[in-house]
Amino acid sequence: MIEVKDLTKYYGDKEGRFKALDNVSVSIKDGDFIVILGASGSGKSTFLNVISGLETIDAGSVSFDGHELSKMSEKELTKFRKDNTAYIFQQYYLLPHLNVEKNVRMGADLAGTKDFSSYLEAVGLKEKAKKFPSQLSGGEQQRVAIARALAKKPKVLFLDEPTGALDEKTGRAVLDYIIKLKEKLNFTMIMVTHNENIAQTADRIIKMNSGKIVDVSENAYKKDAYEIGW
């Protein structure tokens, strides 16, 4: 359970101060699939970074199963991230000098996962285990990033535009992987996108504009990755 109350976040100092999040409140249940939707610059990534404990806040609170993130020490935050969260970025951020298998181990080791190759299998990349990131296509790299995040067995998976750099075909396939794995493993999933169609796959849609949440709606017509428009 993630509880966000009256959250405000500024960027910059006094003169050039910019309110990136303005009095945001929302609560997210375990096992929820949330999509955060909004135009570029509306504060989606900032929101994601704040609730995942990557960024500090200026006012309000973010608590995770009753523990307030802003009160945690650096050490506790590290442990929190280790035990609970995984992150998938638009730009993958694989480690370039390590092969696919070792990249996945980065997540697996933290959770003590021994059979990390099953995660590679799940994203269909078992054959490419010994390849390096630069030898893979964008979609394949993103799938490695997904395997790496899932091998960590997170309670909450954060995704920032995971299909933003992919074409329609690969994008759908990657999205499909993620959604299927979510249904199987039942973690909480919070995904940022600016694409209204992708939002149709979620349980709940949070709409943001200029740093504010303008709408939270249950998604009655949940679709899968191949039913949505692109």
Add this chain to the structure above:
Amino acid sequence: MVVSIKDTSKMLGVSIMTFCAVVVCNLFLNFYIDLKAIKDTVTDPFAVSMYEAQVMTSKVVCSLAGGCLALATIVLLFFYIKHYIDSHSKEIGILKALGYSDLKISKSFSLFSLSVFIGCLLGFGFSFILMRKFYELQNAGHYWEDIKIGYHPELFLLLVIVPTILYALFACVYSLSKLNRPCINLLKGIVKVKEKERDSKDRKDFVSEMRSSVLKSKKTLVFFIAFSAYCFSSMIQMSAHMDELASDFMGMMILSIGIVLAFTTFYISVSSVLFSNNKNIAMMRVFGYSASDCKRAVLDGYRVAAYIGFAVGSLYQYYLLKIMVEIVFKDIADVPEYNFDFKVFFITLAVFILLYEGTMLLYQKKIKNISLKEIMLE
């Protein structure tokens, strides 16, 4: 063009090295030339043997300090160029895609020798500040009349102009060899990765995997970390004996050169490891690896190199001094045999361990402060 003056200003390490090299070489070479000029006036047999000893020392010190530092400078220069090309591969790729030839791009790398020029020039000037004192000390026993300091323009040519031109050439040729990569690889920032696959059974944990890959991707830094430990160990131990063998002044000079060199090379190496692993560290932190895990993954691999460098430095200074004592004082009776000084060795080692491990802990703090958002800034 590609390389700007601002980029060369980051090469302080090269300037410091050449500065040290030129200070030492100019002191001894200038003295050597002036000493040669008075050869005929020295007649007393004892003075003659002292005279010869000093001529010999000048030669040995010059070739050792000069040679060693010149070599280290070359490696450092190459390292900077490689680092520059790696971190600017996109810009260089674009230039190549636009049709700039490798030669044209590589020419701009000769600008890097500006830092050599500055170091040499300052070193040359600075050595004249020390010169008077140095001449006095070399003749502390008044074996011969005081030598006037001569000014030798050929030394300026040899120690300032020639190195600058040579290093400019090195920079061009080396960068040319590094630029010879397909344009697309530069644009995409593709790194060449070769790796022999181990048997899948002997899997280490991720942090050790990461450590060995960081080591492999930055082999030059292994050399520099070892080199900095080597400088530290050899120069400090050597300086402890200079008061008996030469003079306090020499001791101080060697000590300060050793410390300056050790710290600059060490700082450059460790900073560059961290810089080039910034994103990887941030990613590890996002995943929940602690700062000490990151330090283990990125920095601990160099520890062995550091201690090996230290050991080599200790042996080197012992044999060097032993040989020097044998050559320089060969005609002088009653020179005690030169033995390995364990007391100095252990003190230096203790200081080294404290400094090395302490600095590593400081860097761990630095890792903690790497912004996790770092990776999101492309």
